[in-house]
Amino acid sequence: MRPRRCIFFRRSCHIERFEDIKKALYTGASYVVIPYEKTFPKEEVRKGIDRFGRDRIIVEFNADIDKPDHAYESVRLLEELKDLGVAKFILKHVTVSPAMNRILENCPLPVIVRDSLVRNDIATILSMPNCCGIATNYYEGKNILKVKRSLRDQGIATICLESSVSFADMKTNEHGLIPVVVQDYRTLQVLMVAYMNEEAFNKTIETGRMTYWSRSRNELWVKGETSGHYQFVKELRIDCDNDTLLAKVHQLGAACHTGETSCFFTELCRKEFADFNPLTVLTEDYNVIMDRKVNPKEGSYTNYLFDKGIDKILKKCGEEATEITIAAKNPDAEELKYEIADYLFHLMVLMVECDVDWNDIVKELANRRKS
Secondary structure (H helix, E strand, O other): OOOOOEEEOOOOOOOOOHHHHHHHHHOOOOOEEEEOOOOOOHHHHHHHHHHHOOOOEEEEEEOOOOOOOOHHHOHHHHHHHHHHOOOEEEEEOOOOOHHHHHHHHOOOOOEEEEOOOOOOOHHHHHOOOOEEEEEOOOOOOOOHHHHHHHHHHOOOOOOOOOOOOOHHHOOOOOOOOEEEEEEEOOOOOEEEEEEEOHHHHHHHHHHOEOEEEEOOOOEEEEOOOOOOOOEEEEEEEEOOOOOOEEEEEEEOOOOOOOOOOOOOOOOOOOOOOOOOOHHHHHHHHHHHHHHHHHOOOOOOHHHHHHHHOHHHHHHHHHHHHHHHHHHHOOOOHHHHHHHHHHHHHHHHHHHHHOOOOHHHHHHHHHHHHHO
């Protein structure tokens, strides 16, 4: 079986310092791409690797074979960068030729070819030695899953959505429909309920965009086609009776046609209860703190901290961290819980002041979990 290939899409920011690397990775980038030039910031790259681990840095070389003095021909340099912790190389200005194949064969790391795909095709580039993927913006705005399926038909292994259960094995109602409960994949908030027939289900798998059957219009319905509020598939599950689907999606904009985030915004009845979901509580508290910054409230301690500025906020965070240390020496856990909660409040004030939210923190923790 051929190794799985990947297609990379270019999204860039200028990298010169460790702070640039940190900013890019903190905002959700999987890798940082740094062009190799005479001023290549080797020590800054080393700091990035020490902080974020190996395999997060990609170095880009000019692969113009008409310029034989370029750095990519120096195996010693490539080995040095590999030892530094560079994950992969990107070669640009690639000309498909035996000479280029020899260059790729000498690369000590997998190579991503950056190509406009105007003159070359994916299958030819991926057949070159050591090539593990392609970086291109050729498919920007196009249906990437459709492209991947086309590549798979050419014998190039790609990651496509595939259902482990065929629609024929699902239990539908008398109209051939199955209900779909839709959740936000990050918050798990229930967004809406809709129905699929076999055509809608297959279209969802094929395109990666949630597609339903409209019972009122009696036609196929791609969610977001008119509003732009698309739902991109993250996961599809089926219940134990094979008669209901659960879709976890990346929702663009509001799910409800009223403009509400979720269709379930009308409360019918309620029994008082405390929501102890950690992410819900921390997010709600963060939002209150953010609102205090945007809409100051007289007498608010939170606004007092914002008014005093970053030094006061940092001082309070330090004091509360010390209180945690002292409380931890006390066998009574109640005091420790109180001090941790107090610290988290001041930490969130700092986060708001520095324009960092819980999504940023969770992404960082998730990235560490992978390493």
